[in-house]
Amino acid sequence: MTAARYVLHEIQSYHRFIKFLIFLVALAAVGSTIRFIFGLGATTNLNDTYPWGLWISFDVVTAVPLAAGAFTIGVVAHIFHIKKLEPLVRPAIVTGFLGYSLVCVGLMLDLGQPHRGIYVLFPWNWNVHSPMFEVSMCVMAYTTVLFLEFLHPVSERFGWHIPLRLLRNLQIPFAILAAMISTLHQSTLGTFFLIAVDKLHPLWYNPLLPLQFWLSAIFTGLSIVILEASLVHRFMGQPNESDLLATLTRIIPWVMGCYMMVKLVALLTFSEGALFDRPVLTTLFVVEVAVGLLLPFWMFLQSRIRTDKSMQLRAASLVIFGLVLNRFNVSMFGMIQPGQQIYAPNVLESVVTVGIIAAHILFFVLMAKYFPIFEHHPEAVDATIPDTFRRVGKEELKAIPVTVLPDP
Amino acid sequence: MSARTDFSRDKAFLIDMTKCTGCRGCQVACKQWNQLKAENTTFFTGEGYQNPPAMSEHTFTRIKFRDYQKNGQNEFAFYKEMCMHCNDPACASVCPVGAFQKTAEGPVVYLDDKCIGCRFCMIACPFGVPKYEWSKAFPLVRKCTGCYSRVQEGLKPACATTCPTAITYGPREEMIKEAERRLAAHPDRYLQKVYGKEEAGGTSVIYLTALPFDELGFKPVTMRALPSYTWQALRLVPGIFLTVGGTLSAVSWFQHRKEKVKQAETESKGAACCAAAEAAETSKEDHQ
Numbered sequence: 001m002t003a004a005r006y007v008l009h010e011i012q013s014y015h016r017f018i019k020f021l022i023f024l025v026a027l028a029a030v031g032s033t034i035r036f037i038f039g040l041g042a043t044t045n046l047n048d049t050y051p052w053g054l055w056i057s058f059d060v061v062t063a064v065p066l067a068a069g070a071f072t073i074g075v076v077a078h079i080f081h082i083k084k085l086e087p088l089v090r091p092a093i094v095t096g097f098l099g100y101s102l103v104c105v106g107l108m109l110d111l112g113q114p115h116r117g118i119y120v121l122f123p124w125n126w127n128v129h130s131p132m133f134e135v136s137m138c139v140m141a142y143t144t145v146l147f148l149e150f151l152h153p154v155s156e157r158f159g160w161h162i163p164l165r166l167l168r169n170l171q172i173p174f175a176i177l178a179a180m181i182s183t184l185h186q187s188t189l190g191t192f193f194l195i196a197v198d199k200l201h202p203l204w205y206n207p208l209l210p211l212q213f214w215l216s217a218i219f220t221g222l223s224i225v226i227l228e229a230s231l232v233h234r235f236m237g238q239p240n241e242s243d244l245l246a247t248l249t250r251i252i253p254w255v256m257g258c259y260m261m262v263k264l265v266a267l268l269t270f271s272e273g274a275l276f277d278r279p280v281l282t283t284l285f286v287v288e289v290a291v292g293l294l295l296p297f298w299m300f301l302q303s304r305i306r307t308d309k310s311m312q313l314r315a316a317s318l319v320i321f322g323l324v325l326n327r328f329n330v331s332m333f334g335m336i337q338p339g340q341q342i343y344a345p346n347v348l349e350s351v352v353t354v355g356i357i358a359a360h361i362l363f364f365v366l367m368a369k370y371f372p373i374f375e376h377h378p379e380a381v382d383a384t385i386p387d388t389f390r391r392v393g394k395e396e397l398k399a400i401p402v403t404v405l406p407d408p
Numbered sequence: 409m410s411a412r413t414d415f416s417r418d419k420a421f422l423i424d425m426t427k428c429t430g431c432r433g434c435q436v437a438c439k440q441w442n443q444l445k446a447e448n449t450t451f452f453t454g455e456g457y458q459n460p461p462a463m464s465e466h467t468f469t470r471i472k473f474r475d476y477q478k479n480g481q482n483e484f485a486f487y488k489e490m491c492m493h494c495n496d497p498a499c500a501s502v503c504p505v506g507a508f509q510k511t512a513e514g515p516v517v518y519l520d521d522k523c524i525g526c527r528f529c530m531i532a533c534p535f536g537v538p539k540y541e542w543s544k545a546f547p548l549v550r551k552c553t554g555c556y557s558r559v560q561e562g563l564k565p566a567c568a569t570t571c572p573t574a575i576t577y578g579p580r581e582e583m584i585k586e587a588e589r590r591l592a593a594h595p596d597r598y599l600q601k602v603y604g605k606e607e608a609g610g611t612s613v614i615y616l617t618a619l620p621f622d623e624l625g626f627k628p629v630t631m632r633a634l635p636s637y638t639w640q641a642l643r644l645v646p647g648i649f650l651t652v653g654g655t656l657s658a659v660s661w662f663q664h665r666k667e668k669v670k671q672a673e674t675e676s677k678g679a680a681c682c683a684a685a686e687a688a689e690t691s692k693e694d695h696q
């Protein structure tokens with residue numbers, strides 16, 4: 001009783017915006033309940049022409065690359081060992097963990113037999129020829145890795161010393177594993193659409209789609225880190241990281257450049273059939289490339305823009321816009337056949353997807369409130385406990401505050 | 409992708425649309441054998457007399473009608489829509505739990521107790537065959553089973569048994585031979601093409617028609633087996649997995665080693681100098 005009152009009291013003290021987010025999430029929960037009671041056919045605009053709709057296009061195909069920040073920043077900071085980026089890693093991991101958890105939620109909502117989702121894990125069902133099998137396995141594996149990485153701030157919060165040391169030793173192996181798993185499933189999301197041979201329009205259909213999905217996930221992941229750090233600076237009173245972000249904005253154009261080259265080669269040499277025969281699709285393609293690719297690419301090449309905190313945010317937002325449009329073009333718009341009825345998500349589908357986005361922001365804000373996700377506390381590790389995992393000795397403990405400053 | 413490469417002894421349908429009368433006995437027989445519900449439809453919603461408007465969870469096969477003019481006369485042409493029972497079925501290759509199986513006898517069957525309902529099979533099938541039970545809260549996929557239970561007992565599928573004129577059923581190799589014989593014997597009556605011989609890598613349903621196939625509503629499909637399109641990417645997966653892991657491990661080792669060497673160098677220069685460097689670095693990285 002008192003606990004409930006305490007929670008209620010706590011919620012009442014939240015900012016208006018957080019309360020609004022809670023409202024959106026609650027609405028989505030109601031929507032999901034309705035969906036489970038009455039079934040997909042009755043509650044969504046899906047049908048035999050559109051077996052996949054908003055929930056697959058956004059909650060899975062788009063949300064996965066949007067959650068790529070964790071693995072990309074992990075590689076940059078831990079593998080390439082650019083230590084000063086450390087402050088960006090932990091928020092990115094929290095975002096990634098939330099993102100992947102919500103991808104799982106989205107997948108569950110979309111499955112016709114959600115209670116059987118676990119069947120994918122049973123070895124006698126394994127089908128290595130299925131891109132869906134690979135993505136499901138990877139998403140589960142990676143969510144687990146992210147969860148373990150996320151335990152880091154949690155252990156700090158509660159002062160669990162032994163797990164903390166273990167996790168600290170595993171930081172680099174985890175970063176490598178995360179990159180391995182992410183490479184697979186980010187690209188395999190592109191492989192999904194290789195089966196749609198005569199369905200996906202040649203503007204997007206080509207055998208290099210998996211490579212393009214992987215490359216675009218990398219630069220979008222880094223852009224998400226920029227977006228998140230900028231917003232957190234603006235609205236959550238965190239320090240301005242634009243100097244650190246400038247390191248990322250130097251990396252992004254390289255990856256974008258590779259991506260554009262692959263896209264061009266794919267379009268010129270691997271595409272079959274008329275490219276510009278459908279005005280609407282042509283427009284979508286042009287917007288995707290011009291606004292979501294060329295413009296931010298140009299912006300990131302200007303050193304003035306690259307280092308300016310509000311311009312960084314704008315360029316990163318354009319990249320993210322371009323990615324979202326690209327994934328929708330591939331998974332939805334480009335699949336519509338001429339003369340086919342047009343699909344639009346209904347209210348319930350939209351409310352649920354909005355709720356998922358709201359949940360992401362809400363949980364992030366709440367976690368930032370209760371867990372040390374913006375700062376490391378290496379001094380919180382009790383060095384007097386016999387360290388069976390070695391490595392974190394007194395020497396290292398002394399060394400760590402040099403790179404990452406604890407709260408003053 | 410199925411492991412088999414020889415499909416000549418698979419049971420196949422040879423459907424000669426020029427001999428079809430449009431009686432739709434096959435449609436009814438299919439509903440009876442599979443105990444499918446009737447659909448409440450209105451006439452003349454689509455082209456000609458075709459009914460219902462599309463295949464669905466309740467309709468596994470359907471006759472499409474097409475009116476056309478020949479020598480000033482009104483004529484009908486038909487197309488029997490059904491699962492093509494592909495040699496290398498796209499539906500089976502994409503299913504994450506292997507709920508679709510190409511049987512040794514030929515039919516592609518669906519194991520409904522495995523299906524998780526991701527509907528990837530519906531996206532993948534080049535002929536738009538698998539349909540979903542949108543009317544149910546926990547739906548499954550439905551499609552023509554090739555009357556697998558009948559075939560196992562040595563019977564012909566329900567539609568092939570009912571059809572008075574157009575459907576022949578037998579080993580795929582013989583069906584193709586028979587189709588080619590008919591094309592050669594009556595070049596004036598047929599379009600010179602055996603649909604299903606190469607389409608989507610070869611199917612167990614083979615069509616002959618008089619009109620061009622696209623005019624009858626046949627979907628344009630590639631001649632390659634569809635699973636090969638995804639497999640050319642998926643087969644690289646283990647290699648890429650290990651390459652990424654190996655490369656990043658090497659990079660990480662190298663970068664840390666560089667760091668250590670640098671540290672050792674600074675240390676050898678003396679503690680005082682090191683402290684100064686540390687202080688400098690600290691102020692540089694102080695982002696707060």
Ligand code: SF4
Nearest residue numbers: 428429431432434571
């Ligand atoms: S039963 Fe035979 S003749 Fe009658 S509609 Fe079906 S295929 Fe045509």
Ligand code: SF4
Nearest residue numbers: 491492494497499533
């Ligand atoms: S026609 Fe479609 S459903 Fe039938 S076997 Fe081929 S891919 Fe599968």
Ligand code: SF4
Nearest residue numbers: 503523524526527529
């Ligand atoms: S809907 Fe069922 S049968 Fe179709 S691909 Fe998904 S799990 Fe397999």
